[in-house]
Amino acid sequence: MQENTQNIMSGTENLDFNVLNWDWNNMSDKIFTYGLQTIGAILIMIVGFWLAERLSKIIIIGLRRPNISISMLNFIKSLISIIFKVLVLLVALSTVGFEVTAFIALLGGLAVGVGMALQGSLSNLAGGILILLFKPFKIGDYIQSLDKKGTVTEITVLQTVLLTPDMRTVILPNGNVFNNPIENYSKHGMRRVEIKIGIGYDDDFDKAKEILLEVFKNEPLILDEKDYVLEIDEFGDSSVNLAMYGYARAENYLKAKWKLNRSAKKALDENGFSIPFPQRDLHLVTVDNKKAQFKINQENN
Known part of the structure; x- marks a missing residue:
């Protein structure tokens, strides 16, 4: 029994404890490094998103012109802000070691899938952008489109809202509106x-x-x-x-x-004028009874 115990103890002494030994120093360095990278990425996103909003507002102030509608300016502002925020997100992800090219490829695949699923909505979005750019009508104009007449009360990037003379609200998809004839009764005032x-x-x-x-x-x-x-x-x-x-x-x-x-x-x-109305004149013609009887007898014979 003693001999077996001694053998076990001697075998235990020969084990390589390096296999079970955690490199705590190396691990702490990695945690510290990743922690700093994460904090840096968060700071980049906070500051970057704030700058994106500020820059988009500054650009919109510079773009303000009498011939550019408020709807168009708001759309441009949103688009610029989204682009800046996506760029900030990519920089933040690269800071923590994320493969940005893979992320861009993922976004591209998602964009294709979403585009196919939302084909109609994208058509309306494109129509809304073109309406805001070319301004065939504006809010307050009385128009006819898609066999609907009304006063334009709202123009968004997806739809145009009309108010008819009998107080009905009509919502028209921008894709169909821009791709069909538009009659603007208020264009010239x-x-x-x-x-x-x-x-x-x-x-x-x-x-x-x-x-x-x-x-x-x-x-x-x-x-x-x-x-x-x-x-x-x-x-x-x-x-x-x-x-x-x-x-x-x-x-x-x-x-x-x-x-x-x-x-x-x-x-x-x-002033003595009368507005005529449709009328027909009826003329009665009388014939001699004897001649009529003679004609009837001839037809019978």
């Missing part, structure tokens, strides 16, 4: 007001023209800097149809049109 009215074939056209032009001149919503036009538009079945054109501020278009219709009808009535 004024709209042509068109009135069509008929007079009888026996009525005096020159007199009617004088009366109706006076109606245009007396209407304060019709702009004086634009000429009025009043001519015969067509010859109808029961009337001579006149066309009258004038211009009003875009925001006064409907009000001006309604007032002109009312004033034109009243002025023509006061």
Whole structure:
């Protein structure tokens, strides 16, 4: 028994304790180094993100122009801030020894995957950027797009919001808006007001023209800097149809049109003109009874 115990003790003495021995000095150095790198990366991110916000604001201040909309400036600011923050993140990751090239490759793969999944949204994003750049319309304009009419109340990078005259909100995707015809009724600040009215074939056209032009001149919503036009538009079945054109501020278009219709009808009535309506003349022809009976007998034979 004693001999076995001595053998075990002697075998234990021959073990290589270096295998189990931790290099605590080396480990502490590594912890200290990684700790400093991590702290440095955190400081880089804090300072870098703050600088990204400041720089994006400074750039936007420099880009401010009367012809650049607030929506466009906000979008550019967000884009610049994101780019700066991504660069700061890459610098911070490289500080802790992260392989930046692998991270960029990962971002590229994610971008391709997300792009395929969000193809429609990216199309709307591109449309929003183009709308903000080329400005086919702005907030407050009355437009028609995708068979929808309304006043533009909001323009984002993904969608355009309209408010219709009957107070309905319509949301249009920017991709479809930019890739289809857009009618902007407010672009030039004024709209042509068109009135069509008929007079009888026996009525005096020159007199009617004088009366109706006076109606245009007396209407304060019709702009004086634009000429009025009043001519015969067509010859109808029961009337001579006149066309009258004038211009009003875009925001006064409907009000001006309604007032002109009312004033034109009243002025023509006061001067003895009647607005014709479709009518048919019925002519009764009588024939001699004997001739009619003879004709019937001939047809029967």
